[in-house]
Amino acid sequence: MTMGRTSGSIARRHDDLIPGDVLSALADLGVEVLGDDGDNYKLRCPAHLERTGKHDRRPSCYIHSHSGQFICFSCDWAGSFARFVAYMQGTDSAHANAWIASKGTIGRALRLLKGDDRHSEVEPGEPVSEAQMVLFTTPPEAARRKRGLTLDACEKFGVRWDLTRPRRCWILPIRSVDGELLGWQEKSKRHFRNYPDGVAKGTSLFGAHIDFDGPLVLLESPLDAVRLYSAGIDGGKATYGAHASRAQMDLALGMADTIILAQDNDSAGRSARTQLYYSYRCKGSVLKYWNYLDTGAKDPGEMTDEEIWDCYDAAYTPLRRRLKQCAA
Ligand SMILES: [Zn+2]
Structure with missing residues (x-):
């Protein structure tokens, strides 16, 4: 293993702590939560004024209630909860992580032990679990608006969203004719893949379960x-x-x-x-x-x-x- 600069910064990012209770950590930071779609808290982007010169009038920032990852769909500010804390407190990553630790944390290792990490890889051909799908979030409004997709349509097709970096992408479930989850497609402007490798996407049609009239x-x-x-x-x-x-x-x-x-x-x-x-x-x-x-x-x-x-x-x-x- 190299001790280079790059591997060091990657290690630091993975080591960023996640608060055990994202909502109460936000309250302690003085952040007003303006909405909750079941997966994400919606708020005004605190970095917006500095980054764009304008206030975030239509709240564009979302924080995942589970992972603490955040993204502003208007100015693209995004990252780990520790990065959010560091910005809010005007401090660095080490101090932000220390603050999160003082609030009580859920370590990534603990999530893995609980089988709670959606990015744990599976062998080709092995079934993926429905629990992995639940950990993705409802596609945020700003992302839907960009593509002209209604919430109703996304829910009908079971479309999800991966808020974590570096992906931040659409999750399109691949199911068998019987509805069994086989995997999914990950899609964004920069990122595309079928998960897991070799998923049998040719066995069914996306949307096969939806009744329709006409052609x-x-x-x-x-x-x-x-x-x-x-x-x-x-x-x-x-x-x-x-x-x-x-x-x-x-x-x-x-x-x-x-x-x-x-x-x-x-x-x-x-x-x-x-x-x-x-x-x-x-x-x-x-x-x-x-x-x-x-x-x-x-x-x-x-x-x-x-x-x-x-x-x-x-x-x-x-x-x-x-x-x-x-x-x-
Ligand atoms: Zn912003």
């Missing part, structure tokens, strides 16, 4: 299905990537008379769409193409509600004559 809209990205639902279209299901497996297509064909193929508007998406069309056009359901019209959007997630509805309504069947041949 099934087959999407690449889970967040696009949540976006469609937020716009009022309940038939969005996602394949967790451009490739749709045989099992996923069989599932989709069993769910709807009409399937709108809405892969991304790029070369990988168009090629996947064409392959799906030719492979499955005679399997009993009508296959249509999502019509991107002149939106220039890469995927439905980039569209306004109105554009989503226009493109949905304009879905078209690429080869009508071929379809008639199927029927004959």
Whole structure:
């Protein structure tokens, strides 16, 4: 093990203490808690004025009630509870940790012993536990607003949020057809991965459990299905990537008379769409193409509600004559 500067600072960050009771620690710091979504406390960002020159009028700062991690969605100030304490008290990390220790702490090691750490790695193929999902938080309002997602839609699809650094990302659960949790996708602008490695994401569709009327809209990205639902279209299901497996297509064909193929508007998406069309056009359901019209959007997630509805309504069947041949 090296004793370099980098490893030292990483070790310090992991050693930051977490108060046993985040809420009472906040009260002791004189912080007014303005809301509570069950996972996070909402407050005015104390560093906002210094960082932006403006007061945080619409409270943008969230502190996780369990981990003490915080983030301001407006000015991006974020970090461990010790960093928050250090700022509030105008002191350094060592003094902040000493203050937290005096309040009573929950050590990271203790959490691990309790099986309470969501980042403990599992072996490929090993089941992940539902308890890991509970430790993620409700997606904060500011993050939802950026992507046009309603709270109702996020809850319907079981979408969660990882508040801890360096991830701070969306958590999109991957479940089997029976609803068993297999893992999840982690997604942010900078970070993407499937967890655990090799999770069997091709065995089901994201959103398969949600009832719908009308066409099934087959999407690449889970967040696009949540976006469609937020716009009022309940038939969005996602394949967790451009490739749709045989099992996923069989599932989709069993769910709807009409399937709108809405892969991304790029070369990988168009090629996947064409392959799906030719492979499955005679399997009993009508296959249509999502019509991107002149939106220039890469995927439905980039569209306004109105554009989503226009493109949905304009879905078209690429080869009508071929379809008639199927029927004959
Ligand atoms: Zn701020």
